[in-house]
Amino acid sequence: xxxxxxxxxxxxxxxxxxxxxxxxxxxxxxxxxxxxxxxxxxxxxxxxxxxxxxxxxxxxxxxxxxxxxxxxxxxxxxxxxxxxxxxxxxxxxxxxxxxxxxxxxxxxxxxxxxxxxxxxx
Amino acid sequence: xxxxxxxxxxxxxxxxxxxxxxxxxxxxxxxxxxxxxxxxxxxxxxxxxxxxxxxxxxxxxxxxxxxxxxxxxxxxxxxxxxxxxxxxxxxxxxxxxxxxxxxxxxxxxx
Numbered sequence: 001x002x003x004x005x006x007x008x009x010x011x012x013x014x015x016x017x018x019x020x021x022x023x024x025x026x027x028x029x030x031x032x033x034x035x036x037x038x039x040x041x042x043x044x045x046x047x048x049x050x051x052x053x054x055x056x057x058x059x060x061x062x063x064x065x066x067x068x069x070x071x072x073x074x075x076x077x078x079x080x081x082x083x084x085x086x087x088x089x090x091x092x093x094x095x096x097x098x099x100x101x102x103x104x105x106x107x108x109x110x111x112x113x114x115x116x117x118x119x120x121x
Numbered sequence: 122x123x124x125x126x127x128x129x130x131x132x133x134x135x136x137x138x139x140x141x142x143x144x145x146x147x148x149x150x151x152x153x154x155x156x157x158x159x160x161x162x163x164x165x166x167x168x169x170x171x172x173x174x175x176x177x178x179x180x181x182x183x184x185x186x187x188x189x190x191x192x193x194x195x196x197x198x199x200x201x202x203x204x205x206x207x208x209x210x211x212x213x214x215x216x217x218x219x220x221x222x223x224x225x226x227x228x229x230x231x
Contacts (some may be wrong), residue, residue, distance in 0.1 A: 034218075042224065
């Protein structure tokens with residue numbers, strides 16, 4: 001089945017530094033990828049929709065200058081948390097929609113990465 | 122963005138018991154998905170329901186999509202400790218966005 005690889009799986013950084021998280025679709029092309037944030041024992045909150053070759057669409061309340069998203073190819077999207085603070089500590093998960101075989105279908109499969117645990121000290 | 126209410130938020134039951142998790146919205150979704158997530162991992166898709174009134178079974182799990190495509194339920198028969206985890210419903214908006222419910226933490230005690 002389709003696999004989405006997310007890297008790193010965990011990262012600890014100091015307050016004020018920036019952290020980049022990668023999301024790769026390994027065996028399919030993904031024109032659209034999604035970035036979520038999840039706090040312990042809570043649901044996933046959509047942060048932004050990453051579109052290949054264009055600007056990401058951010059959800060209300062998500063600072064685009066703080067959470068930089070780049071979707072430079074059909075298999076890679078990156079999320080950079082800039083000037084990280086302890087309150088940015090969270091579990092970040094990406095997902096990618098497999099558009100092959102069901103072009104234009106709103107019900108095409110969505111594959112999730114295994115997440116990145118970010119701890120800002 | 123449409124809202125999806127999921128209940129209960131937490132469920133602790135004995136092995137062998139049955140349970141039902143509900144997902145409700147005032148809005149219509151093009152499809153609805155159920156995921157199970159283990160700590161430190163990404164959600165794993167269990168099922169997608171598309172047609173109003175649709176019922177799908179996955180071993181001891183039964184998923185139902187409401188006739189109006191606004192609600193869904195997950196029923197687990199004879200729960201086992203291996204069923205323990207976070208269950209998430211997610212509705213697919215017509216604009217492609219996936220909206221998640223708050224999640225249900227299920228704990229099955231042996």
